[in-house]
Amino acid sequence: MMNLNPVLTIALPLILAFTKIMYRRIANLFLIVGSLINIFVVVFLKEGQYLMGGYRPPFGIILQVDTYALYSLLVLNVLFAALMLLVTKKAENLTSSSLIALAALNGLILTGDLFNLFVFLEIATIAALILVSSIKKYHQAFNYMVAGAIGSTFYLLGLGLLYKQYGTLNMARMHELMAASPSGSAVAVILIFIGLAVEIKLMPFSSWAAGVLKNADEWIGPMIGAIYGGVMMIVVGRLFTDIFVMDAKVRLMLSLLTLITLVGGEAAAFQSRKVREVLLYSGVAQAGLEALLILNGYPAIGFILVLSNMTAKYVMFLLAGYMAEEAGGDDFDRLTGVFRSNPVHGFAFTVAGLSLAGLPLFFGFIVKLNLLYNLMLSHSYWLPALILSASLVEGIYMLRMILGLWRLPEGHRGGLQVRILGSSHRRKYAVYTISMVLSLALILFGLAPDNALSIARRARGADTDGKPLVLITMKGGIGQ
Amino acid sequence: MKKIFVLGLMLLLVIGIYQLAVYDPLHERTMAFEDRDSQAYLDRSVNGDPGEVVFGKSTNLEDGAANTVAAIVVDYRSFDTLGEVTVLFISSLGVAFLSGGFGKTIRLKHKPGFVLRYGARFVFGIILVFGAYMFLHGHITPGGGFPGGAIIAASALVLSLAGEISGEKMKAFKILEGAAGTLYVLTGIVGLYMAGFFMQNVLPSGIVGHLFSAGIMPLIYLLIGLKVGSELTGILDYFLREEVES
Amino acid sequence: MMELLSLSLLFLGIYGLVTKHHILKMIVSLNVMETGLNLFITTLGYQEGQIAPILSSQFPSSALNFVDPLPQSLVLTSIVIGVGTTAVALAYAIKIFKDHGCLDLEKIEGRL
Numbered sequence: 150m151m152n153l154n155p156v157l158t159i160a161l162p163l164i165l166a167f168t169k170i171m172y173r174r175i176a177n178l179f180l181i182v183g184s185l186i187n188i189f190v191v192v193f194l195k196e197g198q199y200l201m202g203g204y205r206p207p208f209g210i211i212l213q214v215d216t217y218a219l220y221s222l223l224v225l226n227v228l229f230a231a232l233m234l235l236v237t238k239k240a241e242n243l244t245s246s247s248l249i250a251l252a253a254l255n256g257l258i259l260t261g262d263l264f265n266l267f268v269f270l271e272i273a274t275i276a277a278l279i280l281v282s283s284i285k286k287y288h289q290a291f292n293y294m295v296a297g298a299i300g301s302t303f304y305l306l307g308l309g310l311l312y313k314q315y316g317t318l319n320m321a322r323m324h325e326l327m328a329a330s331p332s333g334s335a336v337a338v339i340l341i342f343i344g345l346a347v348e349i350k351l352m353p354f355s356s357w358a359a360g361v362l363k364n365a366d367e368w369i370g371p372m373i374g375a376i377y378g379g380v381m382m383i384v385v386g387r388l389f390t391d392i393f394v395m396d397a398k399v400r401l402m403l404s405l406l407t408l409i410t411l412v413g414g415e416a417a418a419f420q421s422r423k424v425r426e427v428l429l430y431s432g433v434a435q436a437g438l439e440a441l442l443i444l445n446g447y448p449a450i451g452f453i454l455v456l457s458n459m460t461a462k463y464v465m466f467l468l469a470g471y472m473a474e475e476a477g478g479d480d481f482d483r484l485t486g487v488f489r490s491n492p493v494h495g496f497a498f499t500v501a502g503l504s505l506a507g508l509p510l511f512f513g514f515i516v517k518l519n520l521l522y523n524l525m526l527s528h529s530y531w532l533p534a535l536i537l538s539a540s541l542v543e544g545i546y547m548l549r550m551i552l553g554l555w556r557l558p559e560g561h562r563g564g565l566q567v568r569i570l571g572s573s574h575r576r577k578y579a580v581y582t583i584s585m586v587l588s589l590a591l592i593l594f595g596l597a598p599d600n601a602l603s604i605a606r607r608a609r610g611a612d613t614d615g616k617p618l619v620l621i622t623m624k625g626g627i628g629q
Numbered sequence: 630m631k632k633i634f635v636l637g638l639m640l641l642l643v644i645g646i647y648q649l650a651v652y653d654p655l656h657e658r659t660m661a662f663e664d665r666d667s668q669a670y671l672d673r674s675v676n677g678d679p680g681e682v683v684f685g686k687s688t689n690l691e692d693g694a695a696n697t698v699a700a701i702v703v704d705y706r707s708f709d710t711l712g713e714v715t716v717l718f719i720s721s722l723g724v725a726f727l728s729g730g731f732g733k734t735i736r737l738k739h740k741p742g743f744v745l746r747y748g749a750r751f752v753f754g755i756i757l758v759f760g761a762y763m764f765l766h767g768h769i770t771p772g773g774g775f776p777g778g779a780i781i782a783a784s785a786l787v788l789s790l791a792g793e794i795s796g797e798k799m800k801a802f803k804i805l806e807g808a809a810g811t812l813y814v815l816t817g818i819v820g821l822y823m824a825g826f827f828m829q830n831v832l833p834s835g836i837v838g839h840l841f842s843a844g845i846m847p848l849i850y851l852l853i854g855l856k857v858g859s860e861l862t863g864i865l866d867y868f869l870r871e872e873v874e875s
Numbered sequence: 876m877m878e879l880l881s882l883s884l885l886f887l888g889i890y891g892l893v894t895k896h897h898i899l900k901m902i903v904s905l906n907v908m909e910t911g912l913n914l915f916i917t918t919l920g921y922q923e924g925q926i927a928p929i930l931s932s933q934f935p936s937s938a939l940n941f942v943d944p945l946p947q948s949l950v951l952t953s954i955v956i957g958v959g960t961t962a963v964a965l966a967y968a969i970k971i972f973k974d975h976g977c978l979d980l981e982k983i984e985g986r987l
Contacts, residue, residue: 156827160814163715167810170803201708203826204691207666208675210708242726249719256712264949268712271956275716278963279723287970288983294967295892298905298960302885302912305953309916310650312946314658316665332658336650632894639886643879651878662922667945671928672937684935697928697941701948713955720959727966771929775955837930864962868969 153193155212155259156201158222161186162252166245176244177237183248184230187255191222198261207322211261217452217608221258221383224456228376228463229254231583235467236368243280250276250372254380263308263392264318266384270348271301277377281361284369289360296357300347307340320392327394335399341388342403348381349440350433352410362429367470370425371463374432379459382439386455390448390609404444408535410437415542424469424479427550431505431543432462438536442520445532448609450520453601461501461591464584468498471580481553488555497584499551504591506547507540515594519602670701685838693834693843694768702773703846703853707828710849711813714856718810721860721867728867741791749791756784764854768843774850778857785862789869799866802859809856816845816852877918884911896980898968902961909957913950920946 165183169176194214201210229251233240240247253272260266274297281290312318314334315326327334347354362374389395395403414434421427435458442451471494472487473479488495507517517540524533594601653659662668669675673682673690681687684695694700702710741749764777785802788794820829835842888908895901920943926934928944968978975983 154821154827156817156821160818160827163711164811164814167718167807167814170807199827201827202704202820203824203829204675204705208669208705210706245722246719246726249715252715253712264706264952265709265712268709268716268952268956271960272712272715272719275719275723275959275963279719279726282723282727282967282970287967287974288980291898291964291967291971291980294960294964295901295905298908299889299892302889302908305912306646306885306915309912309919309946309949310646312665313651313919314660316660316667318666318945322666336646340646635890635893639890643882643886647879647882651882662920662943665943665945667920667943670944671941682930682937684930684932695930697930697944698947698951701944702951706948709952713952716956716959720962723963724966727963727970770931771927775951838932868965 153190153195155190155194155199155214155255157190158187158194158226158255158259159252161190162248162255166248166252169245169248177241180233180240180244180247181230181237184226184233184251187251188223188226188230191219191226194219194222206261207317207319210265211319212259213261213320214259215608216604217383217387218258220456220604220608221380222255224459225254225258225376225380226251228371228459231587232368232371232376232463232467235579235583239283239366239368243283246276246279250280254376257380257384258387261320262318263311263320263323267301267305267308270304270384273377273380274301274348277373280372281369284361284364284366286360286364289357289364293357293361296347296354300344300354302344303340303347304344307337307344310334310337310340320387324392324394327392331394331396334394335396338393338395338399339402341393342385342406345381345385345388346406346440348377349385349436350378350410351406351437351440352413352433353406355410355433358429358433359426362432362466363423363426365425365466365470366474367467370428370466370470374429374466375459375463378432378436378462379455382436382443382455383452385440386443386448386452386609389443400444404441407437407441407444410434411441411535411539412437415539419542419546422481424481424484424550424554425466425473426479427546428462428465428469431547432458434539434543435462435505438539441532447520447523449602449605450523452609453605454520457591457594458505460587461505464497464501464587465505467580468494468584481550484554486555486557489557493581494584495555497588498554500588500591501584502547502551504588506544508544515602667701670705671697673700675705682837685836687837688835690834690837692830692846693837694846695838695842696768696770696773698771699768699773699846699850700843703768703849704830704843707817707849710853711817711828714810714813714853717857717860718806721806721863724864724867728870746791746793749787749793753784753788756780756787760784760854760858764850765847766840767850768846769838769840774853775857777850777854778859779861781854781858782861782865785858786865789866794866799863802862802866806856806859806863809852809859813849813852813856816849820845877921878915881911881914881918884908885915887911898971898978898980901980902964902968905964906957906961909953909960913953913957916946916950916953920944 162183165179169179196214196216196219198206199212199214200206201212233247250273253269253276256269257266257273260269278290278294281293311323311334314337315323317323317326350358362370365374411434414430414437418427418430418434421430439451439455442454469479472484476483476487488498507514521533521536673679673692676691679687679690682690692700692704694704760777760780763772763780764774767773767777785794817828820831821827824831830844832844834844885908888904888911891904891907892901895904922942925940925942928941930937971983972978977983
C-alpha cells in the first residue's frame with residue numbers, strides 16, 4: 150500500500166491554483182483533475198501525525214489524520230468533486246478560488262495547530278466571498294464579509310488569551326495544559342465559540358447566511374450551505390470535544406445559544422414559503438442541534454448527524470438551485486407539481502428531505518432514534534423533549550413542502566411543465582446520477598446503520614480504547 | 630439610542646475581557662515567558678539543545694537565522710506563511726474577478742510631465758533595490774518578504790503614476806506571481822521527498838548572522854518577496870483601471 | 876495599560892461596524908478593529924526591559940532577555956490577512972457603488 154502524506158491534499162490544489170494563471174484555456178481540466186486526485190490521496194491516507202518542516206509537535210505545526218479527520222475528508226472531497234463535475238461551466242472563471250477553497254477546507258479538518266486553523270479559516274472565508282460574489286448580490290456578500298471578519302477577530306482574540314495563559318498553540322498540548330488547570334480560560338473559550346458561531350450560522354450571528362443563501366444557485370447553495378457549513382461544524386466538533394475543557398457554566402451558556410438557534414431556525418423555516426429559505430433556516434436549526442449535541446457530550450451522534458445532514462442538504466440545495474433557475478423563482482406556488490414532470494429529481498429530493506427531518510426508513514431517523522435512546526438512558530428529559538418537538542415541526546414543514554412540490558396544481562392536467570435541466574443531456578444525467586447515488590446512500594445507511602455508528606464511535610472516542618488520535622499519540626513536549 | 634446601547638455593550642466587553650482574562654497582577658494565570666513554547670524558538674532547541682547560540686559563531690543550528698521572528702515565520706511555522714501567501718493570492722484573484730480583469734487601459738487624469746516620467750524611472754530602480762535588500766536580508770535584520778514585496782509594489786506604483794506600466798508588463802507580473810507561488814509549494818514538496826517532511830530545510834544552515842546562512846530561508850523569502858510584490862502590484866493596477874473606467 | 880488601550884481600539888472598531896452603514900466607514904472600522912487586535916496580541920509577548928528577538932553584534936547571545944517572538948510572528952500573518960480582506964472589501968465597495976449609485980447599506984437594502 151502506498152503511504153501518502155496528507156499535506157498533499159492541501160499542496161496539490163494550491164499548486165494547481167497557482168499554475169492555472171498561466172494556462173487559462175484548460176482551467177476546467179485543472180479543477181476536475183485536482184478534485185479527483187484529492188479523492189485518490191484521501192483514500193490512501195494512513196492514520197498518524199505528520200510533522201511540518203521536521204519540528205517536534207508542540208513547536209512545529211502538525212497535521213493529524215485520525216478516524217474523525219479521515220471520514221470527514223472522504224465525505225468532503227467526494228461531495229466537492231461531484232459538485233465540480235456538475236457545475237464546470239459556472240466555475241470556469243473561478244477555478245483558482247474553488248481549488249483554494251478545497252485546500253483550505255482540507256486544511257481546516259487536518260490541522261493540529263490552533264493558529265494554523267485560523268489561517269485556513271481566513272483562506273476559506275475569502276474564497277467563499279469570491280465564490281459568493283458570482284451570484285451578483287454584492288451587498289449581501291459584503292455583509293457576509295463583515296460578519297466573517299468580526300468572527301475571525303473574536304477567534305484570534307480568544308486564541309491570544311489562551312496563548313497568554315497556556316503558552317502554546319498546539320491543540321494536543323493545549324488540551325493537556327487545560328485539563329491540568331482550567332481556571333480562567335472561560336472568556337477565551339466563549340470568544341472562540343462566538344467566532345466560529347458566525348461560520349456555523351448560529352442564530353444571532355447568522356443573518357448573513359439568509360442574505361447569501363436565499364439567492365443561491367445550484368453551485369453556491371451546496372457549496373456554502375452544505376459543504377462549508379458541514380466542515381465548520383466538524384471543526385467545532387474537534388475543538389469543543391477534544392481540545393477545550395469547559396466547566397458546566399460555560400457549557401450551559403453556549404448551549405443556550407444553540408437552543409435559541411434550534412427554536413428560532415425551526416420557527417423561521419416553518420413560516421417561510423420559499424424552497425431555498427426553508428432549506429437555509431432548517432440548516433440553521435440543524436446547526437444548532439449539532440452544536441448542542443457536541444457541547445453536551447454526544448459527539449459521536451453529533452458527528453454522524455453532521456455528515457448525513459451535509460449530504461442531504463447538498464442534494465436539496467443542488468436541486469433547489471436548478472428548480473429556481475428553470476422556473477425563475479422558488480415560491481411554493483410557482484413550483485407546485487414540479488416533480489410530476491421530473492420524478493427522478495423528485496425522488497432524490499424527497500429522500501434527502503425526509504432524512505433531514507428524521508423520518509423512519511432513512512438515515513436521519515436512525516441517528517435521531519439513537520440520540521433519544523442515549524439521552525433517555527442518561528436520565529435527561531428536557532433535551533429529548535425539545536429535540537422531539539423540533540423534529541416534529543421540521544417534519545411538518547418538510548412534508549408540506551415536499552407534498553406541495555409533488556401535488557398537481559389546480560386546473561393543470563400534467564403538472565407544471567418545467568423540466569429541470571432540459572437543455573443538456575450530459576448534465577441532466579450527471580445530476581440524475583449524483584443526486585440518486587447520494588440519496589440511495591442515505592437510505593442504505595438508514596437500513597444498515599451499525600457500521601456508520603461504530604465508525605462514529607471510534608472517531609469520537611466513545612469506546613475506551615478508541616480515543617481520538619490527537620490525544621493518544623502525543624509525542625514531544627517541553628519536558629522531553 | 631441604538632448607538633448608546635452598542636457603545637455601552639462594547640465598554641462592558643472591554644472591561645469584562647480585561648478584568649476576567651487580561652488583568653492578572655500576580656501572574657497566576659499567565660504562563661511565564663520561560664515556560665512558553667516560544668522559548669525553544671529563541672534557544673533554537675526544538676529538536677535538540679545546541680547550548681548558547683552566539684551571533685557570528687554558532688554553526689549548524691536547526692535554524693540558522695539571526696532574526697528569531699523570521700525564523701518562526703519562514704522556518705518553524707512556515708506552513709502558516711504558505712497560507713498567508715495564499716490569502717494574498719486569493720484576494721488579488723478576488724479583486725481581479727470583481728473588477729472584470731484586463732482589457733481596459735489606464736488613462737490617467739493628469740498628463741505625466743518630463744520630470745515625473747524620468748524621475749519615476751530614476752526612483753524606481755532605487756526603490757526596487759531597497760525592496761530586494763529587504764527580503765534578501767530578512768533572516769538577519771528586521772524586514773523580510775512581506776515588507777520587501779510591499780516596497781516593490783510601491784516602486785511599481787510610482788511607475789504607473791508616471792503612466793509607464795502597460796498591459797504586457799502586468800501580464801509578466803501575473804506569470805511571476807504564479808511561478809513564485811508554484812515554486813514555493815514545490816520547495817515544500819522537495820523537502821517532503823528529499824528529507825521526509827514538508828517544507829524541511831534541506832540546505833546547510835551555515836553561521837548565524839552571515840548572508841549565506843539559514844538554508845532555504847533566503848530562497849523562500851525571495852519567492853515570497855516576488856510573489857507579494859507582484860500580487861500587490863496587480864491589486865493596485867486593478868484599482869487604477871477601475872477608477873478610470875467609472 | 877497597553878492591553879486596555881488596544882482592547883478599546885478593537886471594540887471601537889466593532890462599534891463602528893455595527894452602527895455605521897456607509898460602506899467606506901465600515902471598511903475603516905474594519906481596519907481599526909484589526910489594528911487593535913494586532914496591538915493586543917503584540918502586547919501579550921512584551922515585558923518591560925526586554926529586547927527585540929534579533930541576534931546582532933550588539934546583543935550576540937541567546938541567553939539574553941528577549942521578548943516573546945511568537946506573538947510578533949502571529950501578528951505578521953494577521954496583518955497580511957488584513958491587507959487581503961481590505962482589498963476585497965474595497966473591490967466590493969466599487970462594485971456596489973456601480974450597481975446602486977450609493978454606498979449606504981441601509982438605502983440599498985431599503986430600495987431592494
